[in-house]
Amino acid sequence: MNKTRHPVGLVLVLLSLVLNFISVVLYVQQPDTFAAFTVLPIWLWGALGLLFSLASYFLFRSPLSLFTSTMWFLVILVLSDEAPGLVRFGQTTPEDGRAAPYLNRQPLRVITCNWSSDSRPIGPAIAPWEPDIVFIQEMPHPYLIKQLADTLYGNTGDYRYDENHACGVVLRGRIKKALLEPQYRSQYLTARLPNGNLIELANIHLQPASTNLSLWSPSCWKEHRQNRMRRRSELQFALAFLNEYTPFPNRPTLIAGDFNAPATDGASDVLARDFTDTFEAVGTGWGNTYHRRFPLLRLDQIHASHHFLPLRSRAVTIEESEHRMVVSDLLLE
Structure with missing residues (x-):
């Protein structure tokens, strides 16, 4: 059997894609019915989705596995609450002591x-x-x-x-x-x-x-x-x-x-x-x-x-x- 067409690999990619789609919809819409799903950080679901897609790639070289992994990285970067604070380069941060003045005014x-x-x-x-x-x-x-x-x-x-x-x-x-x-x-x-x-x-x-x-x-x-x-x-x-x-x-x-x-x-x-x-x-x-x-x-x-x-x-x-x-x-x- 062609390794790139192995059914297990295709199933893993499909599971990752479905989980990606569901996560995007639920975290953007935040429906109360699915609060049990969205109470967890989206990167936890992303970790599961990446596990599926990367396993599909390394074990079976399945089509779309790298694309699916890239999609997960983008979703985590855009939708996770943690990402902006980690990539906000150049932004000043509070230090101990009195708040630093801003434009000659005291915050x-x-x-x-x-x-x-x-x-x-x-x-x-x-x-x-x-x-x-x-x-x-x-x-x-x-x-x-x-x-x-x-x-x-x-x-x-x-x-x-x-x-x-x-x-x-x-x-x-x-x-x-x-x-x-x-x-x-x-x-x-x-x-x-x-x-x-x-x-x-x-x-x-x-x-x-x-x-x-x-x-x-x-x-x-x-x-x-x-x-x-x-x-x-x-x-x-x-x-x-x-x-x-x-x-x-x-x-x-x-x-x-x-x-x-x-x-x-x-x-x-x-x-x-x-x-x-x-x-x-x-x-x-x-x-x-x-x-x-x-x-x-x-x-x-x-x-x-x-x-x-x-x-x-x-x-x-x-x-x-x-x-x-x-x-x-x-x-x-």
Whole structure:
């Protein structure tokens, strides 16, 4: 039998092509029904597709195997959330210390960090970055928030801690108003920056993600679909809450926290009209934040309203948390 026409080789190429087509359609469209498929990074499916196509080439020299492999490389480059940060050559990145000036203006440095309920002081991990605003989730004790505020700003800063939701915000400036919302793990604040500008802050911690990966089970697909729909409802509620109780969208607004879903997840689409994902726009390096030891997913995100110009962004590993924290520099235009 002609090796290039071996049926096993042709089947492997066909499987790779079908998986490629399905992946492109699902990751572009993000249908809720297939949330169990798209919750995984597309490069994991790409690795499987490349395994099929490269095995077909090296074992059987099958037609189209190299073409299929090339298609996978292009799909991963274009559709994966990780690729832009890795190929964004020449883009500046946040460094420790105060945010570097931009066009003789001082940007805001914003950090979001899920502290993973660790009881150790948070100051040593955060202070070297000299942030202006820090969003924190899963913070078990209010005194840790106060310690951070004192460490960073002394009497020139402010903080709020929500004991019910174990989250807090620390900032350079003053908090003018705090809005309580008991339904979800969210915190809404109006803050006055040292330069007098007012901004709205939403510190969110969306409901836990589904970890069921039994893709052969219908219950897995149902669970992921319902989980995404609930997280989308939370984000829609956050936008409605901001619209009703704050001057949003006319005032600069930041939504940051732990989204418990990849940045490409369809639930986050509701933010696209009014907000920019800062890492997606200007991030450098490997942006995934969970788990710290082997970060597969970019759960922790900072979304800025169009009043801000994103300048730099990166994810930073800290030993105290299971999550990597996100550091973004923004210019308030």
